Amino acid sequence: MMEFREIDRSNYWDCISLTVDDSQKWFVADNKWSLVEAAYEDGLYTLGVYHGDTMVGFILYDFDDTIPGWSMSRFMIGKQYQGKGYGKQAVVAFLDYFKKKHNAEKLYISVSLDNAVVRGMYADIGFEEIKEVAYLFPGRQFREMQMVKKL
Template identity: 80%
Template structure:
């Protein structure tokens, strides 16, 4: 697994990646994430590559509410799911992130309904901290906040 910044050369590959219909409420659309990153400071976007193919997307940032670094978005294209890329990419991102930012923790928030992702993150050492509820653009969200000591 390799991580590459999203730029003019690969943004179409990124916005072409979508999740299965059953997962739509679990992660923001990549187009939305790229727009947010273009206009908000401190959001970092990366394509997840297997060989020369972009298979997923990561957006991370420093979040003052924790405070700490947060992997805000992590997704694999539906055509690449079920092949072991998710766990492999998450582990590789932890190594990439630790080397780049020398941080001691990484937070994530996962939809309470996304039991597959919660189980995967727990299997690589993330611990569930607390349930959080919030409203964004008029929609209610319930998530599990998790943390990984690096």
Template identity: 40%
Template sequence: MEITLRAIDADNWHACVKLTVSEEQKQNVADNGISLAQAAYEKQWYPHGVYADDMLVGFLMFGTDPETKRVELCRYMIDKQYQGKGYGKAALAKLYDLIKIRYGPITFYTSIVPENHAAKKLYEDAGFSMTGEVMWEELVMVKQL
């Protein structure tokens, strides 16, 4: 399967808000509908669907945080029925390519809820490392692109 990232728009937003994570993951991941509303009003955020061929399997959102001025991945999820298939790591590789095109070689950030061990492993496997910083009660991670 080919993994692609596609901007969320009038054609796919409804499918995006239907994506879900397991009950135990819900405390670690923002609701996609809230993220899309945020992107509608805060224009520095760019929401994208993660597709495996033509099937929407996940969601991510990146942009420049107005407080820190850092380019960051602020939302990331793979639907519960598609987890464990390698889509998450493959989508991060596609995101890195997109970030390099949009911003050039930069320092790229994300953060995780401390208890989200699966996200920590995914991000570390994809090249992120811990900074030791805590923001918004989350652990900050960084990757040089």
């Protein structure tokens, strides 16, 4: 069973120790970067994804004025925990957690066009593709598919 705990002094080292495989590094920002952003920007919420007492992943979510709507901006499962079904379990559990906490009707995500496996997982959970978006993030062009799930 997956559960979520806010990132704080007691668990931030566990969070920054989680990394993805080198082949995935362009799909999600490094957790250290995400925690720094959350510390200095308002309205960014960070959660550790736990399986039992072990942090296996990380979520950053926010209300994105450009959509406008709630967005799961960052989601990752540590490379040592991948391939065990934790990603799908965590997203399904987060949807329930998020709906109860924020009483929202929709949740948006953006997924790299190059990340077919994760796009498929989100589609299996019920996310629908909306539109392709492109942006620069430090000096690199990214192309993503924006998706939405009605809660």
